[in-house]
Amino acid sequence: MLLQVENLEVKYGNIQALHGISFHVNEGEIVTLIGANGAGKTTSLYSITRLPPPEAPRVIGGDIKFRGESILKTRPSDVVRKLHLALSPEGRRIFGNLSVMENLKLATYSRAKNADLDHEYERIFELFPRLKERRNQRSESLSGGEQQMLAVGRALMTGCKLLLLDEPSMGLAPVLKYELFRKLKQLNEEGMTILLVEQNANLALHLAHRGYVLDTGNIAAAGTSEELLGNPEVKKAYLGG
Amino acid sequence: MDFIIQNVLNALQWGSFYALIALGYTLVYGVLRLINFAHGDIFMVGAYIAFFVSGFLLGPVIGLSPAMAFAVTVPLTMALTSLVGVTLERIAYRPLRRKGAHRLYVVITALMCGLILEYSNLAVLGASRLKFPELIEKQIWHLGGVTLTNLKVLVIATAIVVFLFLQWVVTRTRVGMAMRAISYDKFAIPLMGIPSDNIIVFTFILGSGFAGLAGLLFAMSYPVLEPFMGMLIGWKAFIAAVVGGIGDIKGAFVGGFLLGFIEVGVVTVFPSTYRDLFAFTILLLILWMKPTGLFGMPQSTKI
Numbered sequence: 001m002l003l004q005v006e007n008l009e010v011k012y013g014n015i016q017a018l019h020g021i022s023f024h025v026n027e028g029e030i031v032t033l034i035g036a037n038g039a040g041k042t043t044s045l046y047s048i049t050r051l052p053p054p055e056a057p058r059v060i061g062g063d064i065k066f067r068g069e070s071i072l073k074t075r076p077s078d079v080v081r082k083l084h085l086a087l088s089p090e091g092r093r094i095f096g097n098l099s100v101m102e103n104l105k106l107a108t109y110s111r112a113k114n115a116d117l118d119h120e121y122e123r124i125f126e127l128f129p130r131l132k133e134r135r136n137q138r139s140e141s142l143s144g145g146e147q148q149m150l151a152v153g154r155a156l157m158t159g160c161k162l163l164l165l166d167e168p169s170m171g172l173a174p175v176l177k178y179e180l181f182r183k184l185k186q187l188n189e190e191g192m193t194i195l196l197v198e199q200n201a202n203l204a205l206h207l208a209h210r211g212y213v214l215d216t217g218n219i220a221a222a223g224t225s226e227e228l229l230g231n232p233e234v235k236k237a238y239l240g241g
Numbered sequence: 242m243d244f245i246i247q248n249v250l251n252a253l254q255w256g257s258f259y260a261l262i263a264l265g266y267t268l269v270y271g272v273l274r275l276i277n278f279a280h281g282d283i284f285m286v287g288a289y290i291a292f293f294v295s296g297f298l299l300g301p302v303i304g305l306s307p308a309m310a311f312a313v314t315v316p317l318t319m320a321l322t323s324l325v326g327v328t329l330e331r332i333a334y335r336p337l338r339r340k341g342a343h344r345l346y347v348v349i350t351a352l353m354c355g356l357i358l359e360y361s362n363l364a365v366l367g368a369s370r371l372k373f374p375e376l377i378e379k380q381i382w383h384l385g386g387v388t389l390t391n392l393k394v395l396v397i398a399t400a401i402v403v404f405l406f407l408q409w410v411v412t413r414t415r416v417g418m419a420m421r422a423i424s425y426d427k428f429a430i431p432l433m434g435i436p437s438d439n440i441i442v443f444t445f446i447l448g449s450g451f452a453g454l455a456g457l458l459f460a461m462s463y464p465v466l467e468p469f470m471g472m473l474i475g476w477k478a479f480i481a482a483v484v485g486g487i488g489d490i491k492g493a494f495v496g497g498f499l500l501g502f503i504e505v506g507v508v509t510v511f512p513s514t515y516r517d518l519f520a521f522t523i524l525l526l527i528l529w530m531k532p533t534g535l536f537g538m539p540q541s542t543k544i
């Protein structure tokens with residue numbers, strides 16, 4: 001097991017956002033966490049990447065293990081540089097005052113000097129050709145879809161082994177959504193493990209191997225994508241009947 | 242004509258001092274959204290560090306020649322002044338940041354740190370003024386009616402080199418990119434595997450190091466030191482940074498030189514007692530017309 005979340009309880013101040021949830025991700029999988037707005041999906045991801053205080057959601061119970069070891073004491077930047085876990089956060093949060101290329105370069109900040117970065121930039125540009133065209137543009141000027149691609153590309157450039165994605169389809173036109181999800185599938189086929197958070201349950205379950213349904217801080221259902229797609233309650237609540 | 246050139250040179254010299262100090266305000270503001278009101282006193286500390294370092298190097302124990310002493314004093318002063326700046330950040334600002342303190346309290350803390358630097362200097366060294374040693378032999382060139390000193394050239398050249406250096410850092414190096422990025426979205430910095438504190442410390446090293454350099458050059462140009470020498474010049478440099486557009490490196494330099502020109506310009510026409518009144522009034526008018534400063538962006542995209 002690559003990532004293992006066990007009975008995780010998380011609070012913001014006095015408000016409890018997660019009530020002891022458990023899920024795991026195996027190497028090579030795409031796992032999705034689906035659920036309505038406010039269910040606790042983003043909180044789950046932020047708990048894993050350990051935002052710096054004081055914004056950090058506070059873990060008050062349970063554990064998060066990466067390759068079997070607890071990462072609750074790991075510094076936020078070390079989650080990326082030592083554990084090779086990267087998050088493309090909700091709302092993309094690209095550095096709008098930097099160019100596309102600078103955003104990608106910045107993500108390599110903590111990587112070994114001898115890494116073959118040129119090769120990796122090329123790989124990102126193969127995956128997202130639009131980014132190559134716009135590499136010298138200020139990234140604020142990109143469209144929403146391009147910004148999302150940059151956010152994913154930037155996460156990949158950290159040299160991650162596990163990619164966490166928070167609602168990558170948000171705000172994208174359908175065509176772009178499908179294109180992005182095809183790329184995610186391609187990435188996974190090339191060996192990337194992905195934990196995908198989505199409100200768009202249908203799309204997410206068609207991409208993922210397994211999924212968990214999150215409901216107000218609890219796991220309401222879990223199973224393979226086929227199981228969840230066939231589950232009447234999941235269908236009713238999240239797949240539009 | 243000579244009169245004008247002479248005054249332009251004077252304006253450039255003063256502008257250089259303001260710019261070298263203003264950049265420290267602007268860098269720290271860009272990265273932390275903190276107005277580091279202790280920065281003027283960091284400049285003062287830099288001048289004193291330069292005094293003691295050069296005194297030690299010239300003294301009987303080491304006995305360097307003034308030129309050699311100067312060459313060693315420059316890096317040593319910058320390094321030690323950086324250390325003071327970084328220490329302030331570690332013991333005063335970082336703990337507040339960790340606790341998520343409101344910006345108001347951090348600014349008050351900065352003001353207090355400045356006062357503590359001033360009064361600890363007063364307490365330790367007393368109120369007597371110190372005379373700064375002559376490190377480089379003064380050369381005066383007469384070009385027509387214009388007199389030019391090697392020191393003046395050195396000050397102006399330093400400001401230009403520092404400007405080019407900072408531009409290079411911010412646009413060409415990854416740590417410089419991180420400085421720009423942190424000013425846009427500090428939250429996303431750790432997600433890139435970058436420890437935010439490292440970037441903040443680097444920013445304080447740059448700002449304080451150049452304040453130390455300014456302190457050294459200032460002491461060489463006006464060789465009398467006193468504990469409150471950083472106060473007024475610090476305020477002026479801060480205002481210059483704001484007028485240029487705080488957070489923007491170009492703005493700090495433009496604002497600094499602008500202030501230098503305004504001051505020297507006023508004095509050529511009016512009695513020198515009018516200098517600060519006029520200078521501040523003009524700066525106020527500029528801010529009135531463009532509240533974000535000359536190069537300032539309306540929102541959070543700085544440096």
Ligand SMILES: Nc1ncnc2c1ncn2[C@@H]1O[C@H](COP(=O)(O)OP(=O)(O)O)[C@@H](O)[C@H]1O
Nearest residue numbers: 012015017035036037038039040041042043044
């Ligand atoms: N910074 C915060 N402070 C307080 N409560 C928060 C904060 N962020 C999220 N919450 C609360 O935690 C719960 C889960 O939110 P979130 O993880 O963002 O849900 P999702 O990503 O599934 O939409 C919600 O009830 C939300 O109001």
Ligand SMILES: [Mg+2]
Nearest residue numbers: 041042043090
């Ligand atoms: Mg969310």
